[in-house]
Amino acid sequence: DAGVIQSPRHEVTEMGQEVTLRCKPISGHNSLFWYRQTMMRGLELLIYFNNNVPIDDSGMPEDRFSAKMPNASFSTLKIQPSEPRDSAVYFCASSFFKPGDTQYFGPGTRLTVL
Amino acid sequence: GESVGLHLPTLSVQEGDNSIINCAYSNSASDYFIWYKQESGKGPQFIIDIRSNMDKRQGQRVTVLLNKTVKHLSLQIAATQPGDSAVYFCAENDRDSSYKLIFGSGTRLLVRP
Numbered sequence: 001d002a003g004v005i006q007s008p009r010h011e012v013t014e015m016g017q018e019v020t021l022r023c024k025p026i027s028g029h030n031s032l033f034w035y036r037q038t039m040m041r042g043l044e045l046l047i048y049f050n051n052n053v054p055i056d057d058s059g060m061p062e063d064r065f066s067a068k069m070p071n072a073s074f075s076t077l078k079i080q081p082s083e084p085r086d087s088a089v090y091f092c093a094s095s096f097f098k099p100g101d102t103q104y105f106g107p108g109t110r111l112t113v114l
Numbered sequence: 115g116e117s118v119g120l121h122l123p124t125l126s127v128q129e130g131d132n133s134i135i136n137c138a139y140s141n142s143a144s145d146y147f148i149w150y151k152q153e154s155g156k157g158p159q160f161i162i163d164i165r166s167n168m169d170k171r172q173g174q175r176v177t178v179l180l181n182k183t184v185k186h187l188s189l190q191i192a193a194t195q196p197g198d199s200a201v202y203f204c205a206e207n208d209r210d211s212s213y214k215l216i217f218g219s220g221t222r223l224l225v226r227p
């Protein structure tokens with residue numbers, strides 16, 4: 001199994017630009033999570049999908065952030081317009097939906113907004 | 115990947131010694147706990163988990179201990195190796211929202227050769 005796949009691994013952009021991060025979950029998993037990790041705030045859950053449906057987006061910082069999951073094997077996290085404070089590492093994780101199931105993380109996308 | 119704040123608790127051990135990393139959790143209703151290892155530039159990697167009906171679980175060179183009375187979790191690594199150097203996070207499952215993992219702030223383990 002290839003594990004969770006994320007792209008790009010690194011993204012450098014200028015303030016105001018649109019950024020799209022991509023994730024392919026582990027085949028067969030029906031839950032997908034987007035996290036953000038920073039020095040100051042640690043790991044924060046942004047949004048959670050179950051069977052491609054967003055269940056909890058309470059962690060999405062503001063309207064500039066949006067996430068979609070058009071099918072079971074693909075999800076995107078979009079930031080428009082991006083700001084320097086969005087600079088962080090963004091992780092995607094997937095799991096089976098069952099209480100307490102282990103989440104498996106991708107390698108992350110390091111985003112730098114200048 | 116760093117953790118909360120500018121100061122991450124650090125444990126420094128000699129190669130070959132045993133390591134013990136501790137974690138205090140907050141939610142007495144949590145019933146599932148996971149330890150993750152995060153190496154520099156990588157995502158958190160699952161190490162071992164334990165459910166609240168157990169107080170000890172062993173893996174390969176790792177043991178997790180759970181003390182529900184004082185809400186304390188520990189990860190023991192036997193014969194620590196240079197490859198064990200990483201940041202270790204504990205995570206608890208919030209039973210009220212069963213999918214949500216609450217992550218601890220992390221401990222950096224440094225292994226001295």
